[in-house]
Amino acid sequence: MKVLVSPTPADTARLAAEHLARAAAAAITERGAFSVALSGGSTPKLMYAALRDLNVDWSRVHVYFSDERSVGPDSADSNYRTAKDGLLAHVNVPEAQVHRMEGERDPHQAAADYAALLPDRLDLVLLGMGDDGHTASLFPDTDGLKAGGRVTANWVPKLDTWRLSFTFEEINAARERWLLVTGAGKAGVLREVQDGMGGVDGHPVAGVHDAVWYLDTAAAAQLSL
Numbered sequence: 001m002k003v004l005v006s007p008t009p010a011d012t013a014r015l016a017a018e019h020l021a022r023a024a025a026a027a028i029t030e031r032g033a034f035s036v037a038l039s040g041g042s043t044p045k046l047m048y049a050a051l052r053d054l055n056v057d058w059s060r061v062h063v064y065f066s067d068e069r070s071v072g073p074d075s076a077d078s079n080y081r082t083a084k085d086g087l088l089a090h091v092n093v094p095e096a097q098v099h100r101m102e103g104e105r106d107p108h109q110a111a112a113d114y115a116a117l118l119p120d121r122l123d124l125v126l127l128g129m130g131d132d133g134h135t136a137s138l139f140p141d142t143d144g145l146k147a148g149g150r151v152t153a154n155w156v157p158k159l160d161t162w163r164l165s166f167t168f169e170e171i172n173a174a175r176e177r178w179l180l181v182t183g184a185g186k187a188g189v190l191r192e193v194q195d196g197m198g199g200v201d202g203h204p205v206a207g208v209h210d211a212v213w214y215l216d217t218a219a220a221a222q223l224s225l
């Protein structure tokens with residue numbers, strides 16, 4: 001586990017945003033473009049705000065999503081909408097370079113179509129971790145944990161809904177994976193992940209390999225570092 005601990009969620013967000021700006025510049029210099037998959041939920045919001053003030057050549061950035069809920073782009077639950085409101089509407093990223101997952105469509109068809117538009121290899125996948133150890137929309141004890149290919153339609157019984165999600169194969173094939181996790185509420189789960197409790201079925205985030213973890217002090221409180 002490569003772990004970077006900052007004092008507060010805002011510090012964590014700022015550090016990840018600064019590293020993202022640096023990673024984007026390096027990729028653009030080396031390969032002419034930077035491809036990043038964003039995550040959803042509440043944790044990335046502070047990072048989106050921090051990123052708006054940084055120097056990034058957004059004309060060379062291609063934005064994807066690692067997961068999406070079964071809703072349209074205007075829903076308050078939409079991961080795309082969170083990213084749009086918090087970041088994409090405030091920077092000069094060309095619309096044609098923003099690729100949202102279409103949560104409002106038939107999930108199997110939407111997953112297949114999304115897999116077809118992904119580049120060969122993403123530069124960076126940004127991820128979060130839920131209180132139950134899920135990451136992207138790979139929830140404990142769901143079929144999506146064993147899905148092959150790049151994107152899966154994952155039925156989540158406890159939420160009674162479909163989710164669209166990158167598979168582990170796609171997440172682990174990217175050049176880099178960063179996990180952004182903050183708050184005391186995540187400390188116990190993080191400890192269990194570090195101890196290997198429940199394996200990937202119990203704590204899906206354990207299926208993410210060679211990640212950099214951006215944590216605040218509260219989330220890291222129970223880890224042995």
Ligand SMILES: O=C1O[C@H](COP(=O)(O)O)[C@@H](O)[C@H](O)[C@H]1O
Nearest residue numbers: 039040041042043128129130136
């Ligand atoms: O449902 C989701 O939850 C996770 C974690 O979200 P958070 O609110 O605890 O930060 C998120 O990473 C994922 O993209 C999202 O769809």
